[in-house]
Amino acid sequence: MSEQVTPIRRIAGTAVPVRGDDIDTDRIVPARFLKEVTFDNMGEYAFYDARRSEDGSLNDHPFNHYTGANVLVVNENFGCGSSREHAPQALMRWGIEAVVGESFAEIFADNCTSLGVPTVTLPADDVEWIQDRVEEDPDVAVEVDVEDEEVRVGDRTFKADVDPQEREMLLQGIWDTTALMRSNMDLVEEVYERLPYTSGYEE
Amino acid sequence: MSERTLYDKVWDRHAVKELPNGQTQLFVGLHLIHEVTSPQAFGMIEEKDLDVAYPDRTYATTDHIVPTHDLSRPFGDGQAEQMMQELEQNVKEYDIEFFDPDSGKQGIVHVIGPELGLTQPGMTIACGDSHTSTHGAFGNIGIGIGTSQIRDVLATQCIAMTKKDVRRIEWNGSLDTGVYAKDIVLKIIQELGVEGGIGYVYEYAGDTIEELGMEGRMSICNMSIEGGARAGYVNPDEKTYDWLEGREYAPTGDAWERAVEDWRSITSDPDAVYDDVVRFDADSLEPIVTWGINPGQSIGISETVPDPRDMESGDRATAEQALEHMDLEPGQMMKGVDVDVAFLGSCTNSRVSDLREAVRVIERMDGEVADGVRAFVVPGSQGVKRRAEEEGLDRVFESAGFGWRGAGCSMCLGMNPDQLEGRELCASSSNRNFIGRQGSKDGRTVLMSPAMVAAAAIEGEIVDVREVL
Ligand code: SF4
Numbered sequence: 001m002s003e004q005v006t007p008i009r010r011i012a013g014t015a016v017p018v019r020g021d022d023i024d025t026d027r028i029v030p031a032r033f034l035k036e037v038t039f040d041n042m043g044e045y046a047f048y049d050a051r052r053s054e055d056g057s058l059n060d061h062p063f064n065h066y067t068g069a070n071v072l073v074v075n076e077n078f079g080c081g082s083s084r085e086h087a088p089q090a091l092m093r094w095g096i097e098a099v100v101g102e103s104f105a106e107i108f109a110d111n112c113t114s115l116g117v118p119t120v121t122l123p124a125d126d127v128e129w130i131q132d133r134v135e136e137d138p139d140v141a142v143e144v145d146v147e148d149e150e151v152r153v154g155d156r157t158f159k160a161d162v163d164p165q166e167r168e169m170l171l172q173g174i175w176d177t178t179a180l181m182r183s184n185m186d187l188v189e190e191v192y193e194r195l196p197y198t199s200g201y202e203e
Numbered sequence: 204m205s206e207r208t209l210y211d212k213v214w215d216r217h218a219v220k221e222l223p224n225g226q227t228q229l230f231v232g233l234h235l236i237h238e239v240t241s242p243q244a245f246g247m248i249e250e251k252d253l254d255v256a257y258p259d260r261t262y263a264t265t266d267h268i269v270p271t272h273d274l275s276r277p278f279g280d281g282q283a284e285q286m287m288q289e290l291e292q293n294v295k296e297y298d299i300e301f302f303d304p305d306s307g308k309q310g311i312v313h314v315i316g317p318e319l320g321l322t323q324p325g326m327t328i329a330c331g332d333s334h335t336s337t338h339g340a341f342g343n344i345g346i347g348i349g350t351s352q353i354r355d356v357l358a359t360q361c362i363a364m365t366k367k368d369v370r371r372i373e374w375n376g377s378l379d380t381g382v383y384a385k386d387i388v389l390k391i392i393q394e395l396g397v398e399g400g401i402g403y404v405y406e407y408a409g410d411t412i413e414e415l416g417m418e419g420r421m422s423i424c425n426m427s428i429e430g431g432a433r434a435g436y437v438n439p440d441e442k443t444y445d446w447l448e449g450r451e452y453a454p455t456g457d458a459w460e461r462a463v464e465d466w467r468s469i470t471s472d473p474d475a476v477y478d479d480v481v482r483f484d485a486d487s488l489e490p491i492v493t494w495g496i497n498p499g500q501s502i503g504i505s506e507t508v509p510d511p512r513d514m515e516s517g518d519r520a521t522a523e524q525a526l527e528h529m530d531l532e533p534g535q536m537m538k539g540v541d542v543d544v545a546f547l548g549s550c551t552n553s554r555v556s557d558l559r560e561a562v563r564v565i566e567r568m569d570g571e572v573a574d575g576v577r578a579f580v581v582p583g584s585q586g587v588k589r590r591a592e593e594e595g596l597d598r599v600f601e602s603a604g605f606g607w608r609g610a611g612c613s614m615c616l617g618m619n620p621d622q623l624e625g626r627e628l629c630a631s632s633s634n635r636n637f638i639g640r641q642g643s644k645d646g647r648t649v650l651m652s653p654a655m656v657a658a659a660a661i662e663g664e665i666v667d668v669r670e671v672l
Contacts, residue, residue: 021521022397022497026637030644031616035268035282037242037289049644076517077398077431080497081637082616083333084240085349106401106433107333107347114351124517165365168224177363178251178355181228185256187219188360191230192257195216196465197323198232201458 043093079108240331310584320450339436384419400432495525548581573663579606617642
């Protein structure tokens with residue numbers, strides 16, 4: 001079974017800044033939207049509550065204004081909380097193709113990788129500079145370079161970090177780990193046979 | 204890099220192969236699924252025309268959306284009903300054992316795994332739920348995964364992972380009356396931060412942890428994820444084996460002997476190498492409560508809410524937002540804050556020992572739920588519910604005015620009809636106080652131990668449970 005997908009080297013476009021540390025997955029997609037059995041509509045639910053004011057009307061949340069942006073710029077520990085893949089699914093289906101931030105919760109970053117959405121880290125000052133710049137000029141060109149580990153904003157270039165494994169997966173276009181791991185099923189069977197508990201510790 | 208820890212040993216046993224991207228293909232010994240995060244994964248394998256590789260290693264239950272008061276079908280909520288039907292269809296199609304409400308074994312996935320003896324030392328355990336770390340209390344690697352990874356486990360019984368560093372968190376000393384495992388873990392998160400554990404697996408150790416029962420250890424491992432750590436564990440010991448012996452899925456007879464022998468061999472060696480060690484003193488620990496919107500924003504019950512102006516710039520903005528949301532002022536105490544709802548449940552604290560301790564508080568206070576307070580108890584599983592009823596705990600709760608419900612996640616995340624309304628403030632034994640977590644986007648959550656929740660329900664405000672015990 002071959003499922004090679006196109007490698008992801010760089011993503012160019014415009015950005016949307018969402019400020020704040022520890023933005024959790026409940027805020028990215030409130031739990032009540034998890035009742036849908038497919039991810040199809042998730043894009044509509046990205047930051048659903050955060051985007052609305054008391055009376056239900058849209059407020060000044062960046063997701064209401066930076067429509068068309070494809071790079072999300074966040075601060076520290078973004079995506080903490082539950083393991084729901086609905087969170088990156090919602091962002092991706094809204095239009096996000098890469099996330100740039102100071103740090104990411106692990107499950108969230110893993111979930112992004114399995115969707116082919118790079119999570120790229122930068123020092124706090126650089127992130128804030130980028131957020132300021134994008135707020136000043138929402139049309140400023142932004143490029144996330146996974147290969148060279150850089151983020152370019154207008155005419156400035158920032159050194160960024162991409163997790164080495166994540167980088168490999170994106171560059172080789174092999175984030176479909178199912179296909180990758182299925183080629184080792186004989187070895188899996190060996191481990192299954194060897195582990196004492198899979199047979200209930202029977203001899 | 205760590206060496207000779209339980210994490211290293213269990214990892215090595217389950218490593219299938221190094222993948223071209225540098226990750227390790229890791230065999231998953233026990234895969235648990237529930238209704239919310241699995242349907243999309245089944246959809247994905249169906250789309251690719253794949254089968255479930257090892258259906259005997261996957262078990263299913265339903266917890267997130269099940270109502271806790273009226274289980275008659277179809278469920279009142281059409282979407283919940285559809286989710287349930289999807290799961291029923293998937294387990295049937297792929298021949299997966301399903302603990303549904305009729306089985307008498309249904310409950311929160313992290314409660315029933317240990318309760319049924321499915322969760323054992325030395326395993327790798329994965330579930331599409333971040334609190335899979337709970338299982339680590341039995342000395343295994345419990346990892347929360349996303350839907351694409353569930354697809355991987357279904358199709359290959361493996362996940363692709365990078366090995367983490369190991370931080371040993373040592374607690375020594377003894378806990379004061381009214382101070383619990385929950386306070387230990389809230390303290391860890393307060394000290395190390397909600398992102399402090401990123402890149403780490405936590406090993407909880409020291410005489411305080413050894414003194415705790417298995418249920419307390421589960422509460423601690425449960426909230427590893429709130430501290431940023433993907434997994435957390437306690438080395439198995441006699442208490443672990445005693446707790447597991449005789450449980451439905453635990454080995455028996457000679458197999459049991461062989462199992463225990465094997466489990467002894469996978470504990471961390473005395474000369475194990477850790478990437479980091481942090482020490483805490485249990486003697487000085489007091490009940491902890493949160494004041495903010497993440498589990499790290501907490502204080503001791505005798506302390507006052509901090510002033511954002513005293514914080515570093517990064518923490519300041521979140522703290523200001525938290526105080527505004529919670530409607531609290533710097534310098535005020537959490538003690539005395541009015542509560543509207545008291546929720547006793549969730550995979551952190553819904554086991555028999557939690558309910559017993561809450562009952563002890565109710566009996567000591569000899570009171571009833573305060574006027575205007577909505578209080579209810581949601582046992583973590585049907586098994587817990589039965590045990591509690593055998594002990595008569597339900598009668599104490601009910602005569603004090605607490606609702607006594609069926610098993611499930613309930614108001615931990617408000618996906619079923621149990622939800623906060625408007626700006627209600629909830630004293631909660633759960634694990635997350637994120638904005639909107641309990642079903643209302645304006646609702647407020649204060650995390651605390653089950654004993655503290657019981658006391659708050661009766662006083663109608665947050666109290667220091669040490670004063671009533
Ligand atoms: S009780 Fe809460 S934290 Fe635990 S599995 Fe259910 S929703 Fe998740």
